[in-house]
Amino acid sequence: MAKYILKRLLISIPVFIGITFLVFLLANLAPGSPVDLLSAANGMTQEQLDAYRTYLGLDKPLVYRYGIWILDFFRGDMGTSTAFNQSVSALILGRLPATLILTLSAQLIAMVIGIPLGMVSASKPHSVWDSISSFISFIGSSIPNFFIALVAIYVFAVNLGLLPAFGMYSGTTFTSLGDLLWHLILPSSMIALSLIGNFIKQTKGAVLEVLNEDYIKTAKAKGIGKFRVTIKHVLRNSMTPVVAEISTGIPFLIAGAVTIEKIFSWPGLGSLMITGINNRDYNLITGITAVIAIIVLVCNILLDILYTWLDPRIDFKTMDK
Amino acid sequence: MGKQLEVKSLTVGFRSGREVHNAVSNVTYYLNRGETLCIVGESGCGKSVSVSSILRLLPESSTVISGEILFGGIDLLQAEEKTLDQIRGDKISMIFQEPMTSLNPSMTIGRQLIESVNAHERVPKEKALDLCKRMLTEVGIHDAERCMNAYPHEFSGGMRQRVMIAMAMICKPEILIADEPTTALDVTVQAQILSLMRKLKNEYGTSIIFITHDMGVVAEMADDVIVMYAGEIVEKSSVTELFTNPKHPYTKGLLASLPHIGEKQNRLYSIEGTVPSLANMPAGCRFKQRCKEKCDACNVHPDLYKSGEGYVRCVLYSRGDDL
Numbered sequence: 001m002a003k004y005i006l007k008r009l010l011i012s013i014p015v016f017i018g019i020t021f022l023v024f025l026l027a028n029l030a031p032g033s034p035v036d037l038l039s040a041a042n043g044m045t046q047e048q049l050d051a052y053r054t055y056l057g058l059d060k061p062l063v064y065r066y067g068i069w070i071l072d073f074f075r076g077d078m079g080t081s082t083a084f085n086q087s088v089s090a091l092i093l094g095r096l097p098a099t100l101i102l103t104l105s106a107q108l109i110a111m112v113i114g115i116p117l118g119m120v121s122a123s124k125p126h127s128v129w130d131s132i133s134s135f136i137s138f139i140g141s142s143i144p145n146f147f148i149a150l151v152a153i154y155v156f157a158v159n160l161g162l163l164p165a166f167g168m169y170s171g172t173t174f175t176s177l178g179d180l181l182w183h184l185i186l187p188s189s190m191i192a193l194s195l196i197g198n199f200i201k202q203t204k205g206a207v208l209e210v211l212n213e214d215y216i217k218t219a220k221a222k223g224i225g226k227f228r229v230t231i232k233h234v235l236r237n238s239m240t241p242v243v244a245e246i247s248t249g250i251p252f253l254i255a256g257a258v259t260i261e262k263i264f265s266w267p268g269l270g271s272l273m274i275t276g277i278n279n280r281d282y283n284l285i286t287g288i289t290a291v292i293a294i295i296v297l298v299c300n301i302l303l304d305i306l307y308t309w310l311d312p313r314i315d316f317k318t319m320d321k
Numbered sequence: 322m323g324k325q326l327e328v329k330s331l332t333v334g335f336r337s338g339r340e341v342h343n344a345v346s347n348v349t350y351y352l353n354r355g356e357t358l359c360i361v362g363e364s365g366c367g368k369s370v371s372v373s374s375i376l377r378l379l380p381e382s383s384t385v386i387s388g389e390i391l392f393g394g395i396d397l398l399q400a401e402e403k404t405l406d407q408i409r410g411d412k413i414s415m416i417f418q419e420p421m422t423s424l425n426p427s428m429t430i431g432r433q434l435i436e437s438v439n440a441h442e443r444v445p446k447e448k449a450l451d452l453c454k455r456m457l458t459e460v461g462i463h464d465a466e467r468c469m470n471a472y473p474h475e476f477s478g479g480m481r482q483r484v485m486i487a488m489a490m491i492c493k494p495e496i497l498i499a500d501e502p503t504t505a506l507d508v509t510v511q512a513q514i515l516s517l518m519r520k521l522k523n524e525y526g527t528s529i530i531f532i533t534h535d536m537g538v539v540a541e542m543a544d545d546v547i548v549m550y551a552g553e554i555v556e557k558s559s560v561t562e563l564f565t566n567p568k569h570p571y572t573k574g575l576l577a578s579l580p581h582i583g584e585k586q587n588r589l590y591s592i593e594g595t596v597p598s599l600a601n602m603p604a605g606c607r608f609k610q611r612c613k614e615k616c617d618a619c620n621v622h623p624d625l626y627k628s629g630e631g632y633v634r635c636v637l638y639s640r641g642d643d644l
Contacts, residue, residue: 125382214422217378222488223409224440226402232436236427311427312472 004316005301012297016290017070023289024066024282032280033058034082056082069283073290079283083275088287091272096291098168099268103257105184106191107246114196115242118203119235122211133204137197146259149190153263156186166265187264191256195249202245206238213237239310247303250296325528326352326375326413326496331388333370333379335599341385342599345371346552348388352496357522357529359539359560361575362549365596368532369418371549372498374398375530376409392496411441414489418501420481424473430457431469434488441492452491460487460517479510483517490521497522498530503538515541536579540564548572551596551607558631568633570612606636 035053038044044052053059057068072079078088113136121130139148157165163186164170170179210216211234219233254270261270269288276284308314331348334341345367352358360368373379374386375397390397392413395404417423425433434453438444444452450469457465460483473481482502489497499518503511515538522529531542539546543560548569556569567573574592594611597603603610605620612619618636628638 214417214419215425217373218415218417218423218485218488219425220378221376221409221415222437222440223406223411224436225406228436228440232428233425237425313426313474 001305001316005305008301008304012301016293016297019293020070020073020286020290021066024069024286025062027277027280027282027285028062028065030280034280034282037280069286078287078290081276081281081284083279083281083284088283091284092269092287092291095267095269095272098266099254099257099261099270101180101184102188102191102261102266102268103253105188106195106257107249107253109189109192110195110199111242111246113192114199115203117196118200119207119230119238121200122204122207123230133200136193137200140193140195141197145190145194145256146263148193149187149260149263152186152190168267187260187266191253191260194256195253198245198249199242202241203238206241207234210234210238236310240307243303243306243310247300250299254292254296323354324351325354325392326530327389327391328371328375329389329391331371331374331390332386333367333374334385336383336385337600340600343602344552344599345374348549348552348554350547350554350557352528352530353545355526355528356544357531357542358545358547359531359533359543360547360549361533361536361539363534363596366549367552368549369500372415372500372530372532375498376413376415377405378415406440410437410489410494411492412494413496413498414492414494415498415500416482416485416489416502418504420478420485420505423485424481426473429470429472430476430484434469434484434491437488437491453487456487456491457484459521460484460490461513462487479506479514482506482510482514486514486517486521490525490527493525494527496528496530498532500532501534502531504533504535511538518542536575548575551602552599553607553634554625554632555608555634556631557625557633558629562630566629568628568631568638569608569635570614571608574611574613606634 034056035049035058038052039049057065060068069079076089078092080086081088081091084091117129117133117136120127121133124130153165156163164183165186168180168183169175170183174180216229216233219229224232257268258270258273260266261268262274265271269292273285273288275281276288308316328348328350331345332343333345334343348367348371350358360372362368370379374384375390375392377386377397379386386398388398392408395408397405397408400408424430431450431453434456435446435449438449438452442449453469454465457468462468462480462483468476468484473484476484485502497518502518503514506514518529519542521527529542531538533539533542539560546556546558546560546563547554548556548563548571550571556563556567556572558568563572564576567576571592574590577590578592580589592611597607597610604622606612606615606623609615609619614637616636618639621636623634623636623639625632625634626638
């Protein structure tokens with residue numbers, strides 16, 4: 001297993017370089033630069049602007065600059081943010097927990113609701129639960145989540161006054177877990193809503209397939225009871241596609257978090273990213289992308305390990321092929 | 322002796338849209354204590370469906386079952402899930418046709434075995450483990466210790482079927498239902514599995530309902546035989562009677578299509594035509610279109626007539642005379 005993980009990590013390095021290079025390129029090729037933004041706002045002299053450009057290293061060729069960036073990155077330095085005038089790594093570290101809380105809770109809500117709904121709608125087709133889950137997945141996957149988020153703010157925050165419309169805490173810092181959760185409900189369930197549909201669909205499909213398997217008949221014939229058959233035999237064997245759903249869903253989860261963070265003023269990486277883009281803050285954009293890329297790559301390796309636990313027929317040797 | 326299990330007028334239908342197609346129609350039989358009853362017939366004749374309904378293993382939403390299945394004074398078709406779960410695996414257990422797919426791929430064999438024990442007997446874990454290992458040894462698995470921690474995919478079909486048998490027999494059931502347990506195995510393994518089942522039957526005094534389409538297996542295993550065709554019983558008799566004096570034209574056809582050692586045959590006999598589909602069952606005798614002895618009377622659906630020691634569903638025997 002250690003060998004497999006090492007191999008996967010080594011393969012991840014070129015993938016990581018590819019992703020960051022592409023983002024670096026796109027950010028730099030987009031019209032406007034930190035220097036342009038400055039000149040428009042402050043009416044600086046041409047010499048001052050040129051000096052700033054040289055100070056930022058923007059007069060060097062693109063590929064050379066990327067080379068500097070990646071070498072610095074591997075030394076643990078992601079440069080300085082032009083928008084905040086702070087080190088990018090400090091900015092990211094400050095915002096990362098908020099995003100992790102938001103995305104993990106959204107993922108958790110989606111799984112806790114989606115998987116059981118998928119199971120029930122597979123084992124009781126045409127039941128009320130089946131209709132409810134079709135409705136939820138229809139809403140979640142067909143209406144963009146920024147729109148539902150605005151509706152939810154209007155209903156729950158403005159009209160009913162039940163939940164806060166923005167921020168992570170009532171004050172400026174963490175006071176209690178209850179306060180955090182209270183602020184978390186709306187944004188995380190908005191992201192969860194867009195993920196639930198896929199969980200329901202994947203679970204339902206997998207459970208329907210497993211229910212037809214011969215070993216389920218064997219399990220029933222042993223007289224171990226319906227509950228045990230469902231938990232020990234059906235659920236475990238239908239989780240492989242659900243795990244696949246998690247790993248393909250992570251990028252969408254993060255992309256969803258970007259808009260939702262902006263709408264709810266959630267102080268996470270997503271809103272930081274938008275500030276970075278608006279200010280053409282190259283280091284910040286590339287730095288956040290790099291961190292997200294690492295999270296996605298590591299999650300994929302972890303989920304691959306989870307596969308081998310779920311299905312003993314899969315081992316690290318067969319996964320290599 | 323005595324009737325251990327009685328199946329009375331069992332009819333099983335499958336829903337297809339608004340219609341219900343009967344895969345098993347009005348099947349009545351009983352199993353004597355300590356005997357082996359073979360149910361024979363070609364694919365789709367309803368033999369598997371009829372025994373799967375004994376433990377109510379068919380999907381309830383898509384099937385319509387009527388009749389009675391009496392076991393120990395309980396009608397299994399009316400019994401509650403809880404009562405059934407006390408019978409399943411403990412008093413009546415079942416093994417299936419496909420050993421390759423009948424074991425849970427993500428659970429070790431040991432855990433699958435111990436699950437059966439725990440469901441029906443309150444024994445400490447050590448004792449249960451011990452029982453599992455002994456049972457594995459008994460079905461001819463030498464390295465029981467290693468087998469307990471192995472997953473099904475590490476075993477061949479024959480070994481898996483042995484595990485299935487161990488799992489089915491571990492609570493010493495009164496009845497074992499074997500749904501074509503040797504069909505998917507190759508011939509040498511088939512013989513081993515059959516002799517293992519006979520050994521366990523004698524040791525545990527288990528009665529067996531054995532489903533097969535292989536007349537050779539019938540000759541090997543059966544005390545009594547039921548021949549099914551298109552969802553109906555067409556002939557019931559003892560095994561010797563069936564082989565020496567088959568009555569129904571279908572049974573005769575089945576026996577004629579067996580190859581004989583020592584005789585020079587160019588082509589094996591086969592029954593012409595195909596089984597009628599469930600949705601399109603002919604009126605009258607269901608076998609008439611393929612029958613060599615058909616007459617006008619075959620347009621009326623024949624009853625199961627008594628003939629000699631057995632029963633036969635053919636108008637030729639309607640007056641009870643032996644031909």
